[in-house]
Amino acid sequence: xxxxxxxxxxxxxQEGDSAVIKCTYSDSASNYFPWYKQELGxxxxxxxxxxxxxxEKKDQRIAVTLNKTAKHFxxxxxxxxxxxxxxxxxAATDSWGKLQFGAGTQVVVTP
Amino acid sequence: xxxxxxxxxxxxxxxxxxxxxxxxxxxNHEYMSWYRQDPGxxxxxxxxxxxxxxxxxxxxxxxxxxxxxxxxxxxxxLESPSPxxxxxxxxxxxxxxxxxxxxxxxxxGSRLTVL
Numbered sequence: 001x002x003x004x005x006x007x008x009x010x011x012x013x014q015e016g017d018s019a020v021i022k023c024t025y026s027d028s029a030s031n032y033f034p035w036y037k038q039e040l041g042x043x044x045x046x047x048x049x050x051x052x053x054x055x056e057k058k059d060q061r062i063a064v065t066l067n068k069t070a071k072h073f074x075x076x077x078x079x080x081x082x083x084x085x086x087x088x089x090x091a092a093t094d095s096w097g098k099l100q101f102g103a104g105t106q107v108v109v110t111p
Numbered sequence: 112x113x114x115x116x117x118x119x120x121x122x123x124x125x126x127x128x129x130x131x132x133x134x135x136x137x138x139n140h141e142y143m144s145w146y147r148q149d150p151g152x153x154x155x156x157x158x159x160x161x162x163x164x165x166x167x168x169x170x171x172x173x174x175x176x177x178x179x180x181x182x183x184x185x186x187x188x189l190e191s192p193s194p195x196x197x198x199x200x201x202x203x204x205x206x207x208x209x210x211x212x213x214x215x216x217x218x219x220g221s222r223l224t225v226l
Contacts, residue, residue, distance in 0.1 A: 004153075009151070034214070034215075041220075042220070043115070043201050043203075043219050043220055044154070044201070044215075045217070046214045046215065089153060089154060101153040101154040101155075104153050
């Protein structure tokens with residue numbers, strides 16, 4: 001089955017700087033890659049996703065890039081703000097359409 | 112308001128005492144699922160359901176049961192809880208029948224401690 005690895009596990013950034021979280025996946029048939037943000041005490045919420053026929057997708061300060069050859073995808077947050085502090089999960093669907101999550105990245109934005 | 116509602120949000124229980132965590136969604140979604148979240152392990156799927164009366168095992172189903180008698184409800188049952196089931200549990204629903212066709216909507220979580 002699909003195996004998704006996520007790095008780093010924790011990330012501390014200064015407010016205004018950029019944050020990058022990287023994930024790799026094992027199933028070359030995977031075709032959908034969502035990112036979820038989990039704020040303290042809440043359930044995860046979808047913030048952006050990308051499908052395998054696209055290399056990059058942007059939504060205001062967040063962007064996701066996908067390299068199918070290398071089987072990795074990344075989340076980029078620019079001009080970080082305190083409200084970006086949260087746990088971020090990457091995920092990938094395997095060839096059965098089943099979603100596998102990475103272990104999560106705790107992002108802390110310091111003023 | 113569209114939402115997934117879980118109860119209880121917090122529960123402390125003892126080994127062997129049966130418990131049920133309820134989950135209800137008001138979005139008329141076909142797909143529902145239960146996940147557990149543990150530090151360093153991310154979100155792991157316990158069970159899922161594609162429709163009423165259709166349920167299937169996820170990655171970590173041992174020690175859990177589910178039922179889907181109505182479209183909106185998907186309770187998680189721990190018949191004989193053990194300490195290794197201490198975790199944060201999330202119920203989720205999706206409009207898609209496979210998870211590459213629709214967003215997952217999560218409840219706010221149920222923190223369970225088994226002593």
